[in-house]
Amino acid sequence: MHTPLKSILTHSFNSDKAEGDGAPVHEAYLDRSLAHGESVLDVLDSEIDSQDVWDDRQRPGSGSQVILSFDVEEHFRIEAAAGLKLAPGLKAACRERLAPSTRWILDQLEAHDQKATFFILGQIAQLDPTLVRDIHEAGHEVASHGWDHRRVLELNPASFREDVRKSKDALEQVIGEAVVGYRAPTFSIVRRTDWALDVLAELGMLYDSSIYPVRHDRYGVPRAPRSPFLARGRERQILELPPATLRLGGVNAPIGGGGYFRLLPLFLMEWGLAQIRRDVRPAVAMLYFHPWEFDPGQPRLPLQRASRFRTYVGISRSQARLVSLLSRYRFARAVDVACRLDRQKYELSGYSVAE
Numbered sequence: 001m002h003t004p005l006k007s008i009l010t011h012s013f014n015s016d017k018a019e020g021d022g023a024p025v026h027e028a029y030l031d032r033s034l035a036h037g038e039s040v041l042d043v044l045d046s047e048i049d050s051q052d053v054w055d056d057r058q059r060p061g062s063g064s065q066v067i068l069s070f071d072v073e074e075h076f077r078i079e080a081a082a083g084l085k086l087a088p089g090l091k092a093a094c095r096e097r098l099a100p101s102t103r104w105i106l107d108q109l110e111a112h113d114q115k116a117t118f119f120i121l122g123q124i125a126q127l128d129p130t131l132v133r134d135i136h137e138a139g140h141e142v143a144s145h146g147w148d149h150r151r152v153l154e155l156n157p158a159s160f161r162e163d164v165r166k167s168k169d170a171l172e173q174v175i176g177e178a179v180v181g182y183r184a185p186t187f188s189i190v191r192r193t194d195w196a197l198d199v200l201a202e203l204g205m206l207y208d209s210s211i212y213p214v215r216h217d218r219y220g221v222p223r224a225p226r227s228p229f230l231a232r233g234r235e236r237q238i239l240e241l242p243p244a245t246l247r248l249g250g251v252n253a254p255i256g257g258g259g260y261f262r263l264l265p266l267f268l269m270e271w272g273l274a275q276i277r278r279d280v281r282p283a284v285a286m287l288y289f290h291p292w293e294f295d296p297g298q299p300r301l302p303l304q305r306a307s308r309f310r311t312y313v314g315i316s317r318s319q320a321r322l323v324s325l326l327s328r329y330r331f332a333r334a335v336d337v338a339c340r341l342d343r344q345k346y347e348l349s350g351y352s353v354a355e
């Protein structure tokens with residue numbers, strides 16, 4: 001169990017050696033951990049947690065911002081469960097867990113006096129308007145995650161427009177305010193769905209957060225910029241806030257959320273944040289999570305073995321990890337960062353997604 005993990009991590013750290021970023025120290029952590037039979041993840045977490053060098057609160061004026069976001073959807077919407085026939089009882093059980101797990105997040109945010117952006121399905125606005133209203137009234141941003149989690153890849157420009165418009169309307173009716181941000185299910189704005197950017201701009205969206213600058217079998221635009229840019233569709237452009245990546249050995253690792261957050265040490269996510277703060281402009285990083293990731297007691301979906309591992313690994317420690325992040329970083333809402341960047345549009349680079 002430890003050996004493959006060590007090879008993954010050591011490989012990553014070796015790749016970074018060329019940049020002289022202290023790789024030998026990290027290898028020493030791994031060796032110490034393996035020698036004592038401790039969990040590699042625990043050792044790295046404890047070592048990093050004790051280093052205040054990662055504390056953004058102690059670095060006012062650094063000009064960097066980290067956006068915290070949550071995609072609000074029932075657990076059965078995950079890509080790994082697409083195509084599975086799920087029993088109605090299981091779906092209902094997932095649905096019941098959504099509000100409590102989202103409210104747990106709201107409580108943590110309140111306890112740490114932090115604000116975040118919630119990308120919410122239009123269907124949730126219909127099923128549980130109280131939850132959406134409470135998110136809004138707590139001062140968080142309500143943004144759109146589409147109507148029912150159909151990926152953009154399954155839609156055409158007309159049906160995509162309808163999907164976004166319907167979800168935007170449903171959310172706006174509940175909160176009584178304009179919804180200006182969008183994130184596609186499973187980051188499904190890619191080269192061949194570049195027309196979606198035109199549609200979002202036409203619908204009056206201020207920003208999009210659907211382009212993951214990574215190479216992945218299901219999503220990603222590997223050469224897209226790692227920090228905010230103007231994403232060009234076919235005729236229009238829109239401000240893009242991409243999820244955070246860690247650049248290692250010439251490749252972008254998707255450390256902004258998901259399995260990376262649950263499986264690998266928190267250190268890798270924080271390394272990515274530090275690298276973005278240091279290396280890219282504008283120095284803005286986007287993190288993303290889902291309520292189900294913080295609910296260890298949720299019903300398990302009948303997934304294939306590999307998907308099962310990827311989906312549920314580390315779920316028991318993710319609550320503590322989020323609390324740790326909340327206590328050490330000062331987070332921002334996407335809309336606030338987008339408004340600031342919108343005023344300095346001329347400083348942003350443009351990138352044509354179809355190229």
Ligand SMILES: [Zn+2]
Nearest residue numbers: 071073185186
């Ligand atoms: Zn989603």
